[in-house]
Amino acid sequence: MLRGGKVGLRARHEDDVPILHTELHDDVVNAARAEGRPWRPITPGSKDSPFVGDDKEQRVPFSVVELGSGTLIGTATLWNIDNHNRSAHIGLGLLPSSRRKGYGTDAVAVLCHYGFVVRGLHRLQIETLSDNSAMLRSAERNGFVREGVLRSSAWVMGEFLDEVLLGLLAQDWKPYA
Numbered sequence: 216m217l218r219g220g221k222v223g224l225r226a227r228h229e230d231d232v233p234i235l236h237t238e239l240h241d242d243v244v245n246a247a248r249a250e251g252r253p254w255r256p257i258t259p260g261s262k263d264s265p266f267v268g269d270d271k272e273q274r275v276p277f278s279v280v281e282l283g284s285g286t287l288i289g290t291a292t293l294w295n296i297d298n299h300n301r302s303a304h305i306g307l308g309l310l311p312s313s314r315r316k317g318y319g320t321d322a323v324a325v326l327c328h329y330g331f332v333v334r335g336l337h338r339l340q341i342e343t344l345s346d347n348s349a350m351l352r353s354a355e356r357n358g359f360v361r362e363g364v365l366r367s368s369a370w371v372m373g374e375f376l377d378e379v380l381l382g383l384l385a386q387d388w389k390p391y392a
Contacts, residue, residue, distance in 0.1 A: 217277075217328065218325070219324050219328075220391065221281065221282060221316075221317060222279050222280065222281060222318050222321045222325065223279070223280045223281075223282050224277035224291055224322065224325050225278055225280060226278070227266065227277065231266065231278045232264060233260075235287075235289075236259055236264055236266060237259075238310045239310065240266070244372060248347075249306075249308055251369065266290065273295060273296045273297075274294045274295075275294075275296070276292050277291045277292065279291050279307075279318065281313070288309055288312075288318055289307065289308050289309035289313055289322070290306075291322050291325070293305060293326060293330055293334070300337070300338075301335065301336045302336060302337060302340065303330055303336055303338075304342070305327075305330075305341050307319055307323065307326075309322075319353040320352070320353040320357065323353045323357045324357050327339060327357055327388055327390070328390060331385045336385065337384065338382060338383070339383045340382050341359060341381045342378050342380055343378065343379055343381070344369060344379075345377040346376070351379060351381075354383075358389055359381040359383045360383065361381055362380045363380045364378070364379055365377065365378040365380060
């Protein structure tokens with residue numbers, strides 16, 4: 216397990232999938248905002264679940280757990296890993312009961328450690344909706360820089376929304392103590 220100050224990132228366990236499915240996927244509004252594609256119902260236990268590990272080299276899914284209790288609090292992913300250009304994207308989804316507690320900032324920090332130290336990447340990137348203030352704060356607290364706004368680039372629940380593009384280079388990253 217990779218450890219931060221508050222959270223740990225561990226392999227996805229089979230027992231995590233139904234909780235993540237119910238708490239994250241079945242929340243239609245938030246799932247539609249997070250996925251970047253139209254929400255659709257998925258039968259619990261289906262192999263089509265976005266939370267079922269696929270062991271592909273270009274995507275590394277983690278379960279986020281609270282360090283003190285070991286309780287599952289969300290999901291974190293390093294995705295679209297490009298080994299040639301040494302870059303990847305970060306994704307994060309916390310269960311509703313685990314939001315606004317500093318877990319997101321810590322989970323992003325641990326993903327940065329994984330990307331830069333463990334994987335030897337040069338660049339990490341986050342794209343998030345412009346009104347996702349929690350992710351924007353978590354990213355910026357970890358040194359990510361706003362690189363641009365993708366105007367009206369996300370079709371979410373009947374409207375186009377702006378996305379913010381943030382990037383962090385290995386040489387600019389400052390690991391937490």
